[in-house]
Amino acid sequence: MIDVKDLVAGYTPGINILNGISLHAEQGEIVTLLGPNGCGKSTLLKTIAGFLLPREGDISMQGKSVGHLPVHRKIRECSMGFVPQTDNVFTQLSIKENLHTGGLFMSPQEKVQRIEALCEQYPILKKKWSDSASSMSGGERQILALARALMPSPSILLLDEPSAGLSPKMLLDVFDAIVKIREQEQVTILMVEQNAIEALKMSDRAYVLAMGQVALEGQAKDLLNDPEIRELYLGGRAA
Template sequence: MIRVKNVRAGYGDGPDILGGIDLTAAAGEIVTILGPNGCGKSTLLKCIAGFVRPRGGTVEMDGSDVSNVPVHEKVTHHRVGFVPQTDNVFSTLTVADNILLGARHLPAAECHARYAELMAQYPSLASKQDRKASALSGGERQILSLARALISDPKVLLLDEPSAGLSPLMMHEVFAAIAAIRDRTGMCIVMVEQNAFEALGVSDRAYVLSLGKVAIEGRSEDLLADPAMRHLYLGGEPPAAERRPRLAVVG
């Protein structure tokens, strides 16, 4: 589905932020990208989405090279949905209008059908359709930004820190919603996250970036069980609430 091959990228005439990244993501899986602040996680997601053009290497979708395909064509032609890290909802617009913004390129009938489906899937949004997005909680805003990406029925969903700033309970709900999307649709989901334990708990595979390179990659459950990984990249022991047997966390 997605194949990133030896991608180098940076901004303006600055140095390379990504120094040769390889990554794959298949339909029906959630791939998590982890790593410290400023290591290039968002830059990598923007390369896949088309906001940043690679300086070298390629980004392929379904076998074709899309490295230089602009964002709008990625959305319409390759059916890519992108939820950015910040400013992901328009506070002065209603919930309904925020979602419909994601469907401007769709025929009206399809748009209405998809909108109705989303309202059935996310009752917390349905009850607030006519409210301004500024009146939503942080978690509801994240679900709203997901719904805006989903209305165009993407095949690929790119999420930049979907749990940022959320309480543990809301974080859990947002991750559950993302896992439900994968299980229901078989979509290919790539998400950048800081909440490593929770993200690894719902994802299938993960990449840990360090200084613009892939430092560790593997199945999420293997990463969770790896003591060195925990020590270096997950900040030591998991919080008590995260020590769930299903995650196979050691210790």
């Protein structure tokens, strides 16, 4: 469970990128963050993850106030996984080595068991096991990035544009993997997406950001079914 209250954050002293954002995601929910380029989606995810510390406001995970914790402590203490927008796999390392880097705090036995389970779930990992991640397609890399984040069996998963640069077919494969993660492991998923319509179809709720604030929030199906919202915020006409 994630609860964000009145979050203010930014990079340069005196300039705020997030201007008082509040949102929540219940256990096992898929919540999508939408909005135009530069509105602060990645900054919000990075602040929730702990790469940036909030200037004001707070973040709770599983009911515990953790706004002050840096990313490495959130990963260990809050069972959080984070897949960044870019550079989310080590291209010079093999698939096996990438998975191992996702399990830094796990015992060797736990790692072996988890890797086996993930390879069963995502056969492409086993198929390319010793190859370098640079040999994978965009969609395969996203699957590897997801699997790497799933190594320690997180309760919370933050995903920044998991479908960026993918073909429509690969996008569906990656979204399918995300839906299965929620079904099988009851993970709370907070996801930034540009493919608004497709992302809403697999989400429970969504927030639309504009200039570092929440412009709109609602049930995904309500946003999808509102022709005005589709045209104004989601880049598409009602079907």
